[in-house]
Amino acid sequence: MKFKQLAAATVVTGLALTGVLVTTAPANAEPVAGGLSLVGSDTLQDVANALTNGTSVGGSFVRLSANNATLGSFDAFGSSAIQTKPGGPFFGRPAGSGDGVTALSRSIDGANYSKNNISRAIAGQVDFARSSSGATVVDSGPLLYVPFGRDAVSYAYRGASDVTVPAEMATLSADQLKQIYSGDIKSIGGVTVVPVIPQDGSGTRNFFLNALYGTSGTPAAPAGAAGNPRVQENDASQLTPAAGTIWIVPFSAASWIAQSNGVTGVNTIANTSTQIGAIDGKAVVSGSGSSLSANSTGYNDTRFGRDTYIVAEYARTQTSSSKYDAGVAQMLDSSELKSLANFGGSPASAGPVKRKFGFLPPLNSTPFRAASK
Amino acid sequence: MTSAHQKRNNHPMKKNLVRFAAVGVVAAALVAGSASLANAASVPTGSKAGYFLIDSGSGDAVAAGSKLAFTKDVSGSPVATNTAFDNTKSFEAPADATSVATFIAPRGSEKTKSAWKAFADNGFQTSDAGKRVTFMPAARLSSQTNGDINGVKANGGDYSLGFAFLNNNGNTIASDAIYFTYITVTAGTGEWTFDTPSASTTTPTDSSNSGQIGLETTTVAAQDGALSLSVPANSKATLGTATLVNNQSTSTGTLPEFSVVDQRVVSAKGWSLTASVADFALSTDATKTISAAQLSTTPKVVSAKTDAAGVVAKAATVVGSAASSFSFAEAPVGSGVGTTTLGGDLKFVAPSNAAAGTYTSKMTLTLVSK
Numbered sequence: 159m160k161f162k163q164l165a166a167a168t169v170v171t172g173l174a175l176t177g178v179l180v181t182t183a184p185a186n187a188e189p190v191a192g193g194l195s196l197v198g199s200d201t202l203q204d205v206a207n208a209l210t211n212g213t214s215v216g217g218s219f220v221r222l223s224a225n226n227a228t229l230g231s232f233d234a235f236g237s238s239a240i241q242t243k244p245g246g247p248f249f250g251r252p253a254g255s256g257d258g259v260t261a262l263s264r265s266i267d268g269a270n271y272s273k274n275n276i277s278r279a280i281a282g283q284v285d286f287a288r289s290s291s292g293a294t295v296v297d298s299g300p301l302l303y304v305p306f307g308r309d310a311v312s313y314a315y316r317g318a319s320d321v322t323v324p325a326e327m328a329t330l331s332a333d334q335l336k337q338i339y340s341g342d343i344k345s346i347g348g349v350t351v352v353p354v355i356p357q358d359g360s361g362t363r364n365f366f367l368n369a370l371y372g373t374s375g376t377p378a379a380p381a382g383a384a385g386n387p388r389v390q391e392n393d394a395s396q397l398t399p400a401a402g403t404i405w406i407v408p409f410s411a412a413s414w415i416a417q418s419n420g421v422t423g424v425n426t427i428a429n430t431s432t433q434i435g436a437i438d439g440k441a442v443v444s445g446s447g448s449s450l451s452a453n454s455t456g457y458n459d460t461r462f463g464r465d466t467y468i469v470a471e472y473a474r475t476q477t478s479s480s481k482y483d484a485g486v487a488q489m490l491d492s493s494e495l496k497s498l499a500n501f502g503g504s505p506a507s508a509g510p511v512k513r514k515f516g517f518l519p520p521l522n523s524t525p526f527r528a529a530s531k
Numbered sequence: 532m533t534s535a536h537q538k539r540n541n542h543p544m545k546k547n548l549v550r551f552a553a554v555g556v557v558a559a560a561l562v563a564g565s566a567s568l569a570n571a572a573s574v575p576t577g578s579k580a581g582y583f584l585i586d587s588g589s590g591d592a593v594a595a596g597s598k599l600a601f602t603k604d605v606s607g608s609p610v611a612t613n614t615a616f617d618n619t620k621s622f623e624a625p626a627d628a629t630s631v632a633t634f635i636a637p638r639g640s641e642k643t644k645s646a647w648k649a650f651a652d653n654g655f656q657t658s659d660a661g662k663r664v665t666f667m668p669a670a671r672l673s674s675q676t677n678g679d680i681n682g683v684k685a686n687g688g689d690y691s692l693g694f695a696f697l698n699n700n701g702n703t704i705a706s707d708a709i710y711f712t713y714i715t716v717t718a719g720t721g722e723w724t725f726d727t728p729s730a731s732t733t734t735p736t737d738s739s740n741s742g743q744i745g746l747e748t749t750t751v752a753a754q755d756g757a758l759s760l761s762v763p764a765n766s767k768a769t770l771g772t773a774t775l776v777n778n779q780s781t782s783t784g785t786l787p788e789f790s791v792v793d794q795r796v797v798s799a800k801g802w803s804l805t806a807s808v809a810d811f812a813l814s815t816d817a818t819k820t821i822s823a824a825q826l827s828t829t830p831k832v833v834s835a836k837t838d839a840a841g842v843v844a845k846a847a848t849v850v851g852s853a854a855s856s857f858s859f860a861e862a863p864v865g866s867g868v869g870t871t872t873l874g875g876d877l878k879f880v881a882p883s884n885a886a887a888g889t890y891t892s893k894m895t896l897t898l899v900s901k
Contacts, residue, residue, distance in 0.1 A: 192676070214656045217666060218606065218656065218668075219631070219653045219665070219669065221652070226680045226681055495587050496604060504588050505618070
């Protein structure tokens, strides 16, 4: 270990001396997975970390294992490259749902995966993608989307310290939001509102924009947010409004609840000037402080509520396939208490952990197949 | 096991009562005795209390005698069923515990972590009663992901399955707080069976299989404040079902806990405790006796219930040559202030020529100040 650290330090020094800032050098790596690996969505990251690393938040200690080994779930953000399997290649860290599904697709087909200026073959390196958005059903597709839990997307907002945030900000309508993001509304209650969106590859960003604009005609980046910063999704600490303004960003309700409940590694919403809104007045949270829970009013909304998924290769779940992997199949079997798909009530199952992290059972619990990405 | 048996298992109080009452001391008659007690699967030696297996999804008792798949999701429980998932029915953590682990260990090596075949980290929770507990520790074999879980499955065998509260970075068992039951794993498939920690399912009615050791106590006059010995009223040590070893009836038991309270905070003179055991006499014919030398006693300080420092439990006596009077424990001068809870293990070997029957004796404890 010591050797490795020394070597890494030398590399960094060398780069600094030449004055080149390169993001491709793997710094100190996270540990590799002991078994199956997960990458992708930031929204599902914290709950997946808890389930794979072990947690008592559901009432009993729950840690998933498959094929008699524990799993490794890799964050959406962190060092630019990750190594998921022992001896495996370093590859660009998938930052969000879209990246996660793409990496899974490259892990299946063996083609190079490109991210963070690294292009590398990653066959067999990714077993599951965390995805906060669904996909178009393709009955013969190689991917299997298994519902994980229900989340809702709302918006978080924060006013600068010199601003009195108008009460109207708490319950903006979907129309108002669309006009804010299109650049047609620039202020609410006389205060300038600055719409910002999460990074490329963010499932929350794609879902939110699709919900606002509809699947046809959704801009890749709406006009109102053009020129504004891109922030990491579900990180309220990145809301830094200039004097006289309010920043607004789409935010996962589940992530908000998990952070408020203190079950995540980092809490970015502790600042009391950061609030979560209720679109069209439909609240997404109930309770307060560390006993926040999901509010089905907002979650069941067909426009802003969403089922989230764990995505895997379909063939690996089929006993008839030579690719069959009992561990993969077990993790996607909702009747298994300690699986990614479970939403049971027993404290020794995954369900209560998901609830504590702000998820409700998926509205539609039927897995479906989709094309690779 | 019949349903009547299972029903009985649902009553832990009953279990305790039965355990204290069931006994067998003596030679030839005990062959029959142990047969009638064949269902008396008790708590395995070393387990602090019974470790029941419940279905992780429903909280129902896993039926005794079931054969479980290697990945069957079951959890440990101090009670036979917990369908309400009541987290006060959990295992309370000792104050010195810093971590929790579940394990599969060779029988007899449960308390040696390095000997565990497979294990996994577990955790603490807070019960509704506000206590630090472990609730429903994972008893699913495939969840024991550290060590050689694949070897357990491939090779099968007899093991103990349970969990322990640990300290010293997970190296040692905290306050002997370890709970387990016996399991048998089928090689290859990993299917397994387990012992349900029921008490004796049939209370022995043949009095010839029963024997008791009463305890009498004497207390010295208090000096310099109070120095006292307290033994619960009607204390009885019961020796468990005997087995024939080299044609000699051999049985083991546990001495009931008793305590020495030394409040001589200023002088702290120390004390010594001696025990004397009378010869065992046959209840139906007091002229037939077995020498007290046949009882070995291993004195113990129950550290979890002791706040006095420096008390030393004396060496065990040896069967066949045990002195009728021996030193039990000692607090050197300057130590022993506070409460010391003592107990001990007993082992009794009846000579092969002894007449069958119930033998009784008394152990007298004498506390003397230094």
